[in-house]
Amino acid sequence: MRHRVRRNPHLVMRFIESSVSPVARPGPLTLLWRWRYETALIAGGPAVVVLSVRTVDPAFTVTTGAVVCVIVIVWPQARREVESRLWCVVTPHRVRKACAEAMIVTRRGKLPVILRTRPEPFGERLWIWCRAGISPRDLEQAHDVIAAACWLAREVRVTRHPHRASLVVLNVIRRPEGPVLEEEPPPCETWQRSLPRFPRH
Template identity: 40%
Template sequence: MTVSAQLPPPQYGPLPGPVKRPLPTTIVWRWRYEVLVFLAISLAASVLIPAYGLAETLLPTGVSVALVAAVGPLRRAVVRWVLCVATEHRVRAGLAQAWVHNRRGRLPAIVRTRRTPYGEAVLLWCPAGICARHVRAAAPVLRAACWAQHVHVTADVRRAHLVTVHVVRRNG
């Protein structure tokens, strides 16, 4: 007799309520990369356009964008960075849609996202009431949300509140 490694989603009673609305500081933290890029572009434009003019500012900008688009290693590095940022948002959306939150409506916090040869690895800090089993049960939803080939969920052996979601985009 074999025992399946697949565990059914935990059933603790009625369906959980909605995800709790995040604080404004949490929203800024979740969108930190986009906010920093926007601020950098705004600051650069407000300094360079009055000093050099619009045409003299747009020409080097266009050349830089064309260089990144033309040089393969640069383009791949930018695409991988953008995928890391997008993966954070997609994992968060997948967790919310799969109802992976505690009874108070708190989602796991994304501590870090790093590039790997196969895609991205997202480290989650689970609040009380959520464990790796809950995230593992949501793997099919996370796979669809992250546009991935596979999603593997591993728990930290020493710290039960830390869970890593491996988003596999390519065979590495």
């Protein structure tokens, strides 16, 4: 006796959407921007070591590196700082992956732009710019998908920016301690507010 196969309508819609508007491949400059920290570490780390060995002393270089590693391992504050910085590098990649899987893209397949990532006591805070064709509501509806994609995250909170319709503040909650404060405007917003305003005629 043959059993009827139950089709998941959500998966069917995702298959149709991915066929109609697939995620566009990023260009070289976009790839370089997304992987700027990894590129700087891979290219700059060996360069610093070689420069230190040639200009100072190999023993001094090895000793300094060992001391720094021991401080990071033993000192809790330094360990938490390094961990938070690593999450700020990993989390944007996971958010972009979640947006691609949830089909939060424009008709040309462009993903939202992550402008900035900052460590917070609760986890990470990201400022995301929605391109034309993407709304903050798309990210709000996919918050469960984004939370599942962000490794070891408890939840994700999506907040619309109070002054910019295309800007979204995404809070990735990893630790229960530390209150989630109201989002601060990004540096460009603070700079614009500091400018004098002239009366309109």
